[in-house]
Amino acid sequence: MERVFLCDVDGVLADFLGAVLEGVHGKTGVAHSRQEVTQWSIADSIGVPKELIARIACEKGFCRELKVLPGARELVDMLRKYGEVYFVTSPFWSSQYWMYERNHWLWREFEADSNEIVHTSAKHLIRGDMLIDDKPSTVEMWAMSQPVTDPPVPPAVLWYQLYNQGFVQDPRLNVVTARSWEDVETIIRRMP
Numbered sequence: 540m541e542r543v544f545l546c547d548v549d550g551v552l553a554d555f556l557g558a559v560l561e562g563v564h565g566k567t568g569v570a571h572s573r574q575e576v577t578q579w580s581i582a583d584s585i586g587v588p589k590e591l592i593a594r595i596a597c598e599k600g601f602c603r604e605l606k607v608l609p610g611a612r613e614l615v616d617m618l619r620k621y622g623e624v625y626f627v628t629s630p631f632w633s634s635q636y637w638m639y640e641r642n643h644w645l646w647r648e649f650e651a652d653s654n655e656i657v658h659t660s661a662k663h664l665i666r667g668d669m670l671i672d673d674k675p676s677t678v679e680m681w682a683m684s685q686p687v688t689d690p691p692v693p694p695a696v697l698w699y700q701l702y703n704q705g706f707v708q709d710p711r712l713n714v715v716t717a718r719s720w721e722d723v724e725t726i727i728r729r730m731p
């Protein structure tokens with residue numbers, strides 16, 4: 540059976556953070572750098588209200604216009620060499636445009652069609668041989684929900700970003716950090 544790779548979108552393939560910072564600059568006149576965002580919450584990192592971030596992300600065209608992150612195409616191409624890729628992405632639920640634009644974006648950038656896209660925040664319910672995600676709590680929950688197997692559970696891969704570097708890993712969970720698509724390929728090659 541083909542391997543199943545579950546790949547998050549924002550922060551792994553799509554530059555959500557860059558677009559939010561651009562939006563904040565446009566609305567407040569204050570430019571913030573990516574280096575300022577050292578915690579999961581962008582609002583807390585740069586000291587703006589959460590509502591401002593939500594307003595920016597809910598605008599028509601926001602999701603459609605996200606830039607592809609460096610290395611993202613290489614990551615997806617590499618994963619497709621080893622198995623099937625499913626894009627598992629949390630919808631920005633208060634946006635009326637998000638899911639439509641995300642589908643369109645995934646088709647445009649990665650030729651993903653509807654049976655390769657899962658919109659959910661409950662990623663721990665999705666089965667696969669690997670999850671790649673930049674959100675520590677999601678990676679951890681996914682790792683925890685895997686059945687105990689021999690050989691051991693599939694790897695949950697935390698996609699390294701400045702804002703998740705403080706994450707302290709539970710050593711009992713099969714969570715590994717990757718900083719590049721090459722790191723992910725190394726992990727795949729070690730899989731049983």
Ligand SMILES: [Mg+2]
Pocket residue numbers: 547548549550551672673674
């Ligand atoms: Mg993400």
